[in-house]
Amino acid sequence: MDNHKLNKILLVFEGKKGSLISILQRVQEEFGYLPEEALSSIADFLSLPPSQVFSVATFYKHFFLSRRGDHIISICQGTACHVCGARDLLAVAEKILGIKTGQTTPDYKYSLERVGCLGSCALAPAVLIDDEVYSKMTPDRLKELLTGDLDKIKAQKTPRT
Amino acid sequence: MGRPILKQPERDHKIDSHDALQGLREALIAAGETTRKEVRVCCGSSCISSGADSVREAFIDQIKELELEEDIGVKRVGCHGFCEGGPNVVVAPEGIFYQHVTKEDVPEIISETLLEGRVVERLLYKDPATDKRYIYKRDIPFFKKQKRIVLKNCGHVDPADIEDYIKVDGFEAFARALTGMTPEGVIEEIKQSGLRGRGGAGFPTGIKWETAHNTPADKRYIICNGNEGDPGAFMDRSVMESDPYSVIEGMMIAGYAVRASKGIIYVWSGYPLAVHHLSDAIAQATDLGLLGHDIMGTGFDFNIEIIKGAGAFVCGEETAMIASIEGKSGRPRPKPPYPAVQGLWGRPTVVNNVETFATVPRIILNGSDWYSKIGTAQDKGTKIFSLVGKVWNRGLVEVEMGTTLREIIYDIGGGIQGGRPFKAVQTGGPSGGCIPEELLDLPVGYESLAEAGSVMGSGGLLVMDEGTCIVNIARYFLDFAQNESCGQCSPCRIGTKQMFKILDDITKGKGEPGDIEILLELSDALKKGSVCGLGMTSPNPVVSSIRYFRKEYEEHIYEKRCRALACKPLIHYHIKKYRCKACMRCLRACPVGAIIGAKWQVHEIDQSKCIKCGTCMKVCPPRFSAVECITGPIEELGEKGE
Numbered sequence A: 001m002d003n004h005k006l007n008k009i010l011l012v013f014e015g016k017k018g019s020l021i022s023i024l025q026r027v028q029e030e031f032g033y034l035p036e037e038a039l040s041s042i043a044d045f046l047s048l049p050p051s052q053v054f055s056v057a058t059f060y061k062h063f064f065l066s067r068r069g070d071h072i073i074s075i076c077q078g079t080a081c082h083v084c085g086a087r088d089l090l091a092v093a094e095k096i097l098g099i100k101t102g103q104t105t106p107d108y109k110y111s112l113e114r115v116g117c118l119g120s121c122a123l124a125p126a127v128l129i130d131d132e133v134y135s136k137m138t139p140d141r142l143k144e145l146l147t148g149d150l151d152k153i154k155a156q157k158t159p160r161t
Numbered sequence B: 001m002g003r004p005i006l007k008q009p010e011r012d013h014k015i016d017s018h019d020a021l022q023g024l025r026e027a028l029i030a031a032g033e034t035t036r037k038e039v040r041v042c043c044g045s046s047c048i049s050s051g052a053d054s055v056r057e058a059f060i061d062q063i064k065e066l067e068l069e070e071d072i073g074v075k076r077v078g079c080h081g082f083c084e085g086g087p088n089v090v091v092a093p094e095g096i097f098y099q100h101v102t103k104e105d106v107p108e109i110i111s112e113t114l115l116e117g118r119v120v121e122r123l124l125y126k127d128p129a130t131d132k133r134y135i136y137k138r139d140i141p142f143f144k145k146q147k148r149i150v151l152k153n154c155g156h157v158d159p160a161d162i163e164d165y166i167k168v169d170g171f172e173a174f175a176r177a178l179t180g181m182t183p184e185g186v187i188e189e190i191k192q193s194g195l196r197g198r199g200g201a202g203f204p205t206g207i208k209w210e211t212a213h214n215t216p217a218d219k220r221y222i223i224c225n226g227n228e229g230d231p232g233a234f235m236d237r238s239v240m241e242s243d244p245y246s247v248i249e250g251m252m253i254a255g256y257a258v259r260a261s262k263g264i265i266y267v268w269s270g271y272p273l274a275v276h277h278l279s280d281a282i283a284q285a286t287d288l289g290l291l292g293h294d295i296m297g298t299g300f301d302f303n304i305e306i307i308k309g310a311g312a313f314v315c316g317e318e319t320a321m322i323a324s325i326e327g328k329s330g331r332p333r334p335k336p337p338y339p340a341v342q343g344l345w346g347r348p349t350v351v352n353n354v355e356t357f358a359t360v361p362r363i364i365l366n367g368s369d370w371y372s373k374i375g376t377a378q379d380k381g382t383k384i385f386s387l388v389g390k391v392w393n394r395g396l397v398e399v400e401m402g403t404t405l406r407e408i409i410y411d412i413g414g415g416i417q418g419g420r421p422f423k424a425v426q427t428g429g430p431s432g433g434c435i436p437e438e439l440l441d442l443p444v445g446y447e448s449l450a451e452a453g454s455v456m457g458s459g460g461l462l463v464m465d466e467g468t469c470i471v472n473i474a475r476y477f478l479d480f481a482q483n484e485s486c487g488q489c490s491p492c493r494i495g496t497k498q499m500f501k502i503l504d505d506i507t508k509g510k511g512e513p514g515d516i517e518i519l520l521e522l523s524d525a526l527k528k529g530s531v532c533g534l535g536m537t538s539p540n541p542v543v544s545s546i547r548y549f550r551k552e553y554e555e556h557i558y559e560k561r562c563r564a565l566a567c568k569p570l571i572h573y574h575i576k577k578y579r580c581k582a583c584m585r586c587l588r589a590c591p592v593g594a595i596i597g598a599k600w601q602v603h604e605i606d607q608s609k610c611i612k613c614g615t616c617m618k619v620c621p622p623r624f625s626a627v628e629c630i631t632g633p634i635e636e637l638g639e640k641g642e
């Protein structure tokens, strides 16, 4: 872990009350997850017992304590998506990637997650790949996305000028 | 995510008085009159995910190329709420409504509609039930029956341009309150309007404000609840994305009324566009002097900060949200004391929902009299619902309180998609319940829905047809509850888990006599022994569905049948021997090779391999219709199938 990077983040929060969650969010943005050493340093910085930092880090769903994949596949499990076959999508993704929900492939290419509700209910079922929502997903299309070259497919989807 | 590049115009002066605001508005309106036509491209999250950004870029590029910038403006607008047909484009001033627009359609829209005044027929909305096409947005049944007060700016106003908001009376309500009303006067106006909180519980907003106002303190806070963890609801996301200014204006008015100087918007971090637009709105308002120190020279200070939630449904509960803002784990605490008395950092705090705040400027602007005439005797105003599930027109609908569920589902939603009969509508998400056909004429309101065993909640409306299994839906919501329980009350922590386990077993054909009774008993314990609304209301989906659909539970438990054919362990696919033409289609399509057969040899499904994906049924040509799906114990297969 890069201590220098961590210290830079912490400096911004110097003396701010109740900043633990914001710090964790920033650290996760930087490192992709919350490394254990970082949690101890944050506890020192805020003069909190490490147990409290750990408790907050494990309470919220957006915090991850181990390294995640380069691509995060989040399958929406909201109500509308549920009635439109989101559970099947999860099963398909598990099968293709060979991992269970919440796990990361051994090559750290993909992490598979379920997410509460993306708010894309009118376009259900929805899948969030990194930070892009793919709507009206079908098992076939998901298979195509997960077995193809994701970077290429994404580049085609949103041409940037 | 295709984030728009926001324009940040240089501000040479601040809005330092009500007159200055009005002056700016008049100048902006006068300047806008020179552009004759306008293309409005929806840039809500849903339309962006369907490619709205590239459509907008194509319009801008091609209009520039044709040197038509003087005549035709291109504007990014917020969500119309009709997300399924996205990307949506409106040609103003006529109000021609185009759907599913791609960048390939742009040249035609420019040459036909914008230059020649002809409509492009194929891009018009087609009513799926009648096949009729509609030209104007205002005529489409989905919009026609709505009453848009809170959503009035959505689809019209650029969510990233404060001047566009100021043009349509933006900040007028705030300026009037600040310069012409006392804080007590503002509170009285909100009380008189009858506004109740839109976040679920329906507490009278004016009374909440009054409590915070009357509690002695050195500091007070305003919190806008934008956590929206309710699965199946997206109205708050849409309002924050499409009309962030109305939300912050509502907070500013609340801040003035209760003499708070700090506002916090707590947004779920999974709504990046909402965070982006809100931050931008705050920055622009600060730039203009509408936020900050000594606003309009009145001595009133107010600032707004955004806090991103870290993904916990329970943080939508107000005391949990406050704990989360204080940097702790978001666990609710018993009430009282209510946050209005003792909230953030122990100070009086007003927590209101996004929709509640967005309603406030409308009330101050038009008066409580105007507002209290909308709706019914008990329930004033309008409510936004997110209409999803098996209806034709899905999206955000804002209706007057007292509108019946039937009107929402059939007149606005266009009825049930796919021709299967209606079964039930689930309102209020995980804290709500199922409402059957016979109660469809129920007018929506806090009390009427509660009497029917459901709740208004935040406004999710999930329409189910005969292909949706009631037990499966109850199982789904309990799964949600057991996942989201913060775990501090044992009835909630253990109870939701047990209820989920029983429901899961029932949907797997492992239900036992007595299960229904145990479910009801546990429900009772949960209601009595939970600290917060999550635990107290989580049994609602189960209790209400047992109340109206007990028979379906019994079929699952005693006959191992799922009449909706939705519970996989209870269904089987089967090929009718006498109908099968041995065409090999299903045999090739089956992803797991479960079909036995050959050319000239009637096919058969190997039940031990079958994963019940239904592919065979989909590929079997309709003229053969050899594959059927049946429910019940597998021993019955032979006689039933032949």
Ligand SMILES: Cc1cc2nc3c(=O)[nH]c(=O)nc-3n(C[C@H](O)[C@H](O)[C@H](O)COP(=O)(O)O)c2cc1C
Pocket: B196, B197, B198, B199, B200, B201, B202, B203, B205, B225, B226, B227, B228, B229, B230, B313, B314, B315, B316, B317, B318, B319, B351, B352, B353, B354, B356, B357, B458, B532, B533, B534
């Ligand atoms: C488990 C739980 C989740 C909640 N989630 C939300 C939410 O996402 N948004 C919201 O506005 N209110 C939510 N509430 C209600 C809030 O506690 C609170 O009543 C509301 O924000 C008050 O605002 P209102 O009076 O404007 O409705 C939730 C309540 C509970 C018990």
Ligand code: SF4
Pocket: B314, B331, B332, B484, B485, B486, B487, B488, B489, B490, B492, B493, B530, B531, B532, B533, B534, B535, B536
């Ligand atoms: S009812 Fe459930 S979610 Fe609410 S405080 Fe208790 S354990 Fe937590």
